[in-house]
Amino acid sequence: MGHIKIENLTKIYLNRRSRPRSQFEPDDCTDDNVLVLNDINLEFEEGEMVCILGPSGCGKSTLLRIIAGFEKSTYGKVRVGGKKISGPSAQSIFVFQHSGLLPWMTVAQNVGLGLRFMKDEPEKENKISEYIEMVELEGFESYYPYQLSGGMKRRAELARALAVNPDLLIMDEPFSGLDFLTHMKMREEVVNMHEFLNKTTLVVTHDIDDALIMGDRVVVMSGRPSTIKLIKKMEFSRPRDFERDSDLSRLRSELFLMLGVPYAV
Ligand SMILES: Nc1ncnc2c1ncn2[C@@H]1O[C@H](COP(=O)(O)OP(=O)(O)OP(=O)(O)O)[C@@H](O)[C@H]1O
Ligand SMILES: [Mg+2]
Numbered sequence: 001m002g003h004i005k006i007e008n009l010t011k012i013y014l015n016r017r018s019r020p021r022s023q024f025e026p027d028d029c030t031d032d033n034v035l036v037l038n039d040i041n042l043e044f045e046e047g048e049m050v051c052i053l054g055p056s057g058c059g060k061s062t063l064l065r066i067i068a069g070f071e072k073s074t075y076g077k078v079r080v081g082g083k084k085i086s087g088p089s090a091q092s093i094f095v096f097q098h099s100g101l102l103p104w105m106t107v108a109q110n111v112g113l114g115l116r117f118m119k120d121e122p123e124k125e126n127k128i129s130e131y132i133e134m135v136e137l138e139g140f141e142s143y144y145p146y147q148l149s150g151g152m153k154r155r156a157e158l159a160r161a162l163a164v165n166p167d168l169l170i171m172d173e174p175f176s177g178l179d180f181l182t183h184m185k186m187r188e189e190v191v192n193m194h195e196f197l198n199k200t201t202l203v204v205t206h207d208i209d210d211a212l213i214m215g216d217r218v219v220v221m222s223g224r225p226s227t228i229k230l231i232k233k234m235e236f237s238r239p240r241d242f243e244r245d246s247d248l249s250r251l252r253s254e255l256f257l258m259l260g261v262p263y264a265v
Pocket of ligand 1: 013014034036054055056057058059060061062063224
């Protein structure tokens with residue numbers, strides 16, 4: 001179910017509003033086309049975690065939105081679990097968003113959102129506790145989001161995503177805005193959870209180290225119009241430490257260079 005195949009995916013945005021509507025002729029839109037994704041071919045295996053890197057504005061979020069069914073491709077096909085994507089699917093695909101918690105609900109109620117179709121109340125309660133425990137938020141079940149720190153909120157969001165038990169988990173810059181230490185801890189948590197639950201997970205990140213540490217594969221996209229520049233299978237043992245592993249360190253430098261920074265920082 002979590003297998004994804006992307007074939008000849010092209011996305012063009014038509015910027016029709018650049019001219020007043022009264023002056024707009026259908027043929028004009030060709031002047032204002034923005035070619036974002038250009039003939040992308042990718043395949044994600046069931047259960048793998050793939051990290052996607054690319055310069056800002058290259059179309060990473062667009063790609064994720066098309067896979068999640070929020071956006072239509074201009075050309076090409078995306079299949080999830082063999083089925084062509086025709087729209088958002090709440091049960092099979094979960095998009096992890098920060099600030100996704102509902103402020104009027106407690107942590108337990110937020111985590112329980114994905115389980116609202118479960119009829120058996122005691123079983124539902126158990127499941128909620130299980131996921132809250134997984135992200136180490138025991139004792140905070142009855143707290144509201146405003147009573148949590150940034151990192152705690154992010155962990156609650158993660159528990160909520162996992163409770164849905166989706167076939168595919170999509171994360172667009174999941175650690176942005178977190179402080180350095182919380183970022184590292186959350187990253188560790190996502191890696192551990194992925195090893196435990198084995199869900200197909202796509203992570204877009206700006207952070208090369210995130211990709212090196214988390215990914216079973218790393219995909220690098222070029223600047224717009226975006227193509228796939230690199231697909232790298234990460235055959236490095238875990239836990240990964242690029243300061244000790246010279247191959248990983250070399251790859252790190254290559255990725256920096258590929259993304260336009262001539263030296264690794
Ligand atoms: N709804 C839209 N209408 C028109 N153009 C859009 C729309 N959404 C995105 N774009 C354009 O598509 C391009 C890619 O945007 P996207 O958000 O996918 O980039 P990104 O790689 O996620 O960037 P970042 O790393 O900064 O988040 C940008 O040039 C953006 O202006
Ligand atoms: Mg983006």
